[in-house]
Amino acid sequence: MKREALKALTNAHAWIGLVISTVLFIVFFAGSLSLFRDNIAQWESAPHFANEHSSTQISLDNTIAAIEQQYKIYMHDEVRIWLPNKQEPLTNITFAAQLPDEQHQDLDLLLSPSSNKIVGSGDSFDFANFLYGLHVDLHIDEFGKYLVGLTTLFFFVALISGVVIHWRKIIGKFFQYRKDGDKDRLLDAHNVIGVMGLPFHIMYAFSGLVFNLLIIFQISYAVVLYGGDQQALFKDAGFVDTHIEEANIAQPMVGLDKLMAKAKQDLGNVEFTRISIEHFGDQSASIVFIGKDSSQFSTRKEIRYHIASGQELYKTLNNYDNALRSGLSVIASLHFGDFAGYGLRLLFFILGIGTCYIILTGNLMWIEKRASKRKVNKLGLHLVKAMTSGTFIGIIFATGVGFIAARVLPITTVLRSEMIIELFFVCLFATMTASLLSKQSLFTTWLCKLTAMILVAVPLLDWLMFANEIILMVQCQRFDIIVVEVILILLAFACWKFSGQVSTYDTELQVNLPRQDLSNINVNH
């Protein structure tokens, strides 16, 4: 590649990195934690119900009857049931309850599988879902989803351009990390982690694009290939329509246990991940059992029955028998890291946090290069510094505070989850504001140290408040709390180490800048 093209690409790489850095950092940080979404959900709720034990004899009929005793289930919405298992011993059911005047209210309930008694509200334990939402769309709904999609596209662009720039040295300087002397540690750290994690980054860039920007190709296919017939496209894409129109004739919702036994027989080796009932209480009602075959890679099985007649409406033993659905299922499995055990997810977590470090070093290199120039926009530089410290470290700090709040707030607190989310955003905006108004390096150092202490405080609080419950859970081989504590301690360690690096780096920068010409930092790859 010509030198001019390489230089143009290097400048573009730095520019793209800076533009997408904030959103990308949030997405990767929240995504890394979301690898343990189920564990975090259990970490938050399980100590409150540690005495509940999973039962292998679950009766759907009894569960539904217990709900119907207290609520009138709204027919036009879907009833979803997550059966208890060894890790999650409570039955979780979501539905809309009919209220007077055609109103309805969404409910998320937790039931004891042995007594079918409602023991809590799923809405009270939403911190894991909040972090996942932050990863998916930054909690800005559709706009956020496309913003994250575009950020992922430019992350992909940064990856490809990074490989092209670094190509000649990608093998020879594979392990190069110049720790001492005046060599560039930031650049080496950026390159080493970037190259070693390259397959992981490519997988995440691609799968993230598929999740957030697939709609673009869906529209183009529907318009050009299918002449606007979206249903025909969905059919080819493996989406089977088994919908039955509402009959508006009342039908008791009984015989569900029989259908569940039949579903187990029909689907073979399967663990149900979800059960849904459509048109609850109507003659048209149908029930679908969705499960995963744990003996095969990324294989979803599903069967749907008409409840009144018991007639089978649809069955698939292999990802809807469609190559596109199979492909999407594989992409999802890779993205969520749910095809193996904790070891793989821990590796993905470390690589994810490593990516956050790449983003951080990218910004620091940009700041360093800009600071070395004679004509420098001081305000712009200060804003980038504030964005880097206030938002990057701030998001970790806010998450730590969120974990603390999720642990200490009583479960009877009204709008508990909403309070935790508000506290999260207050902390984030506070750190962003404080970083704008303070001396950057000092602020970053202390914020990192404070964040590390907050993160370490979470396991301490766990054991202070729920020692007996945690021991009981571990005895039942439920390790969610331990897993979450391990990842928080790892994060705390990373923050503490980084705080030391910031102060050292700042001191060296102050000493070296007047003598060192850093303007060619990027083209010297």
Added chain:
Amino acid sequence: MWSRTLSGFILGLLLSISVALNLNLLLPIAQDVSLLIGLLVAFPIWAGVQVWSYSFSSAKQAWLKGTIVLAPNVVLSTILMMMGLSA
């Protein structure tokens, strides 16, 4: 930088759609497999064109070179679509 970003974004998007459609119309394979192949190639093409666009020193060059690559693909898509309609 913004102008090269725009050229890569638009040309990359159009080229990726065009190539995915051409593959779908040309490959004699099941429709679901064809849709999957289209999906697998589309995003890397889009990102690749974006990177290519950045490698030019001016936006004018990026638009020009990108259009030269895009044009035959669009022509092929049009021909294949017309052949499909007339068949």
